[in-house]
Amino acid sequence: MPRPSFAPLLGEARVIPVLAIDHLEDAVPLARALHAGGLGVIEVTLRTPVALAACAAIARECPEVVLGIGTILTPDQVKQAVDVGAQFLVTPGTSEKLGRALADSDVAALPGSGTLSEMVALMEMGFREMKFFPAEAAGGRDYLKSVAGPIAELRFCPTGGITPANAPDYLALPNVMCVGGSWVTPKTALAKRDWAEITRLSKEAAALRARI
Numbered sequence: 336m337p338r339p340s341f342a343p344l345l346g347e348a349r350v351i352p353v354l355a356i357d358h359l360e361d362a363v364p365l366a367r368a369l370h371a372g373g374l375g376v377i378e379v380t381l382r383t384p385v386a387l388a389a390c391a392a393i394a395r396e397c398p399e400v401v402l403g404i405g406t407i408l409t410p411d412q413v414k415q416a417v418d419v420g421a422q423f424l425v426t427p428g429t430s431e432k433l434g435r436a437l438a439d440s441d442v443a444a445l446p447g448s449g450t451l452s453e454m455v456a457l458m459e460m461g462f463r464e465m466k467f468f469p470a471e472a473a474g475g476r477d478y479l480k481s482v483a484g485p486i487a488e489l490r491f492c493p494t495g496g497i498t499p500a501n502a503p504d505y506l507a508l509p510n511v512m513c514v515g516g517s518w519v520t521p522k523t524a525l526a527k528r529d530w531a532e533i534t535r536l537s538k539e540a541a542a543l544r545a546r547i
């Protein structure tokens with residue numbers, strides 16, 4: 336059976352907000368605030384104690400949101416993420432063991448890669464869609480542009496150091512499907528539960544397009 340593809344989940348979205356949720360009660364209003372601004376595809380990272388419970392709440396109460404679960408580091412976490420309703424799975428980097436667990440999961444995935452050798456290893460496991468992380472530190476837009484020479488069929492979601500200023504340059508590359516980043520949910524707005532500000536930032540991010 337061919338692997339489920341990530342691109343159809345993306346629809347028109349070009350920006351994926353990367354979230355770290357500290358308080359369970361924030362999960363649903365945060366997801367709704369992002370969706371209201373136009374960002375309906377989100378990545379909730381497993382970096383906080385309440386992350387899995389937050390994902391379960393979003394999966395249950397926000398069916399309009401496409402829920403990705405990120406910072407997956409072990410096969411056990413692959414299973415936990417699928418069990419709470421992840422529609423796609425994201426890793427920062429990918430060992431062979433983790434890659435196999437993703438490939439066996441029947442859920443779309445963006446395995447993390449930062450070098451050409453890692454990309455080739457993921458290709459051997461059947462992946463064509465990947466996260467490029469940490470994008471700016473790992474070579475940025477120039478690196479992805481160079482990758483497209485020898486391996487044109489790969490599609491990336493660069494994440495790590497992406498901003499509203501550099502996102503349009505990444506989005507202009509033919510091998511970039513979307514970008515991810517945490518700038519849409521600043522800690523100051525989260526601390527104040529300023530959902531209107533999150534919706535405003537979401538709207539701004541949803542309007543970002545390729546710089547031609």
Ligand code: 3PG
Binds near residue numbers: 427495516
């Ligand atoms: C991630 O895990 O994708 C990053 O933490 C997001 O990177 P950023 O904070 O630089 O946007």
